[in-house]
Amino acid sequence: MMGSDNQGFEEAHMLASREEMENLVLDEPSNNSNGTKSFSDYRSAMSSLADTQHPLSPPMVVAPGDSDPLLTPSSINDLRNPHVSTDNSSYIEPPSYADVIFSPFDENAGNEINGVDSPDRASDSSVSLSRSPSSTSDYIKITVSNPQKEQETSNSLVPGSNTYVTYLIATRTNIPGFSGSEFSVRRRFRDVVTLSDRLAESYRGFFIPPRPDKNLVESQVMQKQEFVEQRRVALEKYLRRLAAHPVIRKSDELKAFLQVQGKLPLPTSTDVASRMLDGAVKLPKQLFGESAVAAPHEVVQPAKGGRDLLRLFKELRQSVSNDWVGSKPPVVEEDKEFLEKKDRMHDLEQQLSNASQQAESLVKAQQDMGETMGELGLAFIKLTKFENEEAIFTSQRVTAADMKNVATAAVKASRFYRELNAQTVKHLDTLHEYLGLMLSVHGAFSDRSSALLTVQTLISELSSLQSRAEKLEAASSKIFGGDKSRIRKIEELKDTIRVTEDAKHVAIREYERIKDNNRSELERLDRERHTDFLNMLKGFVLNQVGYAEKIANVWTKVAEETSAYSREST
């Protein structure tokens, strides 16, 4: 009993603000050394809690004879689940869930290493999702650390003005495609943008994890250290998600990013302005005959990201005609199944957003509960001390003793609420993760629709070219001997038509490929979501049960200790 008393006061110290602790001189001298722990330092509190012997662990496998007077049917008449027997045998074997939740950091035991970091990184909010690779022995673990300031070496007018931050990206893997099992490189954020852009081009139709934002405003406004740390966390999350994707983890782009020392060997993206400028230069030539048609290989990329302004305009015109003129475009999205799935995704996104918000509110409410409980405990501890010091009568000492029990229990319960909450955050984070994933889904669907648009545009183009060719042939056939200039034009047109045909075939192939990617990704999403959500629910519920049991144990003890006061009949 003494041990847990001390424990209680230790907890009180950890929770109290420094000022309060200075005023709080308790009887037990051993507690004065804990003055350095601060209230809001979650991490240190949690890690130190992991060390301390849990005062309430194991014995709470309640034997039937030991039946808790509070659980007799007469006193619990409301929401008690009718088929949970009121004696404690329903949760004796196996051991109570209080035992399952023995350490704040032991997540669902079956999680693979992907995405799971060491416990004392408070930054580890990347929930280990079930994106298990097909063979469970594959693993790839990426860590981002060690941010450093570096100088831009190229000629800059003002020396020292161009500094940027690089991060150490360390990989450990046993996947064969990589050159080795452990390696690291230094990259800057710009490299990540490049990686992300190249992946978007190569993997159209896939649900590619969205990269971290550029945060231009925040980088100016926030404290440098804080911003860099925030970015480090985001980068790590991003890279781990990439590594968790069954297709992308094998991509050349990712491999290059993770392995190649020195400069990133991927073509950089040019900004929109330069692209438009290039395109504007080409445009006159395009309009006046030369290279009026997109080269077939270019059609595998959407018009929007490229330099071909003419193609951009054509596709834009096509999409307008699709929407407004009401004429049915030559090829439409016919896949009803896809359309249904699209609606479902939209629905899912809305509900995820809602659930995610409510999850946040729940977490806040749990946190508040824990805080207030702790404050109450602290107030009673002060009262206890006061009564003991000022005691004139024996009754005061009795009150003080009673109060101390309640206070200690309140402080313990408060700690449990906090732990419960930390775990709840981890579990419900799955909702946030999937909400973020919806962005990737949007991206993949828009890859599909822009590919479709390209196809539609080419088909219309083709048909208008062909009708022009027909008209010319009709006109030229009326002239005996042939019209040299017209004949030449017809020849040119026929060339153009051939090229356009080729482009059309390429575009259709690309469209079909993207459709396939969409399909397989949707299947994967459904599968993984099913598993992840199930784990989330299980984890959440187990967590709630475990901590509720712990809290119940704490209060049951106090109720027993004060049972002499059982209320006189009113």
Place this chain on the structure above:
Amino acid sequence: MITAQRSSSGSSHSPRSPSSQPYLSISVTDPVKLGNGVQAYISYRVITKTNFPEYQGPEKIVIRRYSDFVWLRDRLFEKYKGVFIPPLPEKSAVEKFRFSAEFIELRRQALDIFVNRIASHHELQQSEDLRTFLQADEETMERLRSQDTGIFKKKPADLMQIFKEVQTKVSDVVLGKEKPVEESNPEYEKLKNYIFELENHLSEAQKHAYRLVKRHRELGQSLSDFGKAVKLLGACEGDALGKAFSDLGAKSESLCVRLQKEAHQLLMNFEEPLKDYVRSVQSIKATIAERANAFRHQCELAETIKLKEINLDKLMLTRSEKVGEAELEYKELKAESEEATRRFENIVRVMNEEIVRFQDQKTLDMGIAFHEFAKGQARLANNIADAWRSLLPKLEACSP
């Protein structure tokens, strides 16, 4: 409702057979809102059951309102100096307009406790004013109420002044600046210090208790909202997973009900007793002020007498005709002074008894409150554990 026993130190007027132990039991029930708008008030039915001979009969029912209780408290405070008069619930000018069911119930409960504490106090239970309160008709009550000029009728500012004076005197003594007009009784000083500090500590605890009640309600609400959102999310999924979601959502919503219930219990059985404790301590402060007044009065008279003595001696020496008059005045003053001393000493004696009674009572009250608190929290936590646990078999079944 507490059945009060008459203290054995009082004289009994009727033969005591085993079945007729003296009792005085009162209940305050049936709150009814009367009047409109600003004039609205609550009336209560006060039922008295007694075999005290001074009472008109074995049972009496009257209708009373809050200000009637105030009248009673003021009269008792006037007459029974030194006794810690039981506290009343706050006047609450604001909540009056809202009159929520909870507020009404809390007030009713507090009034019931108030009147029963009076009935079980060996001195107070014999008060004539109590008998009036319990038996008089409403017109009489109204008349008496409007005549009242008790201490608590004073403006809050005056009251604060009195308290402040006592408080500064306490701190002065603590700082070693003893003023001659104060008692120099170290034990009493200790008691005063204790009372003042106790109020601070208790208020803080009570504040947190009140907040805790709110937190329960908030947690309940967020569980309900979360449950709803989860159900909607489940509707997007199909099959077993969807069902799991909807079960979880439903469970979450049901826990909201549980939490609201517990919040109410917490308010009634824990926060309110703490509040009551605070009020009791404030009532003691009023008694401390009375004692200070009595002491000051006694000292002033003592001073005056000394002066009169000197004057009288002077007059006697000069053989003035005023000697007779002065002698008379002196005698009167002497009597007054003795009376004042008696009154003061009585207060001291009574307070000494009261403080013991108070401490014992408080230990019991708080013990009960703590027990209820712990019981309630244990019950809540167990319910929560059970509710969530019932989901686990189904969740297990969902696993691929």
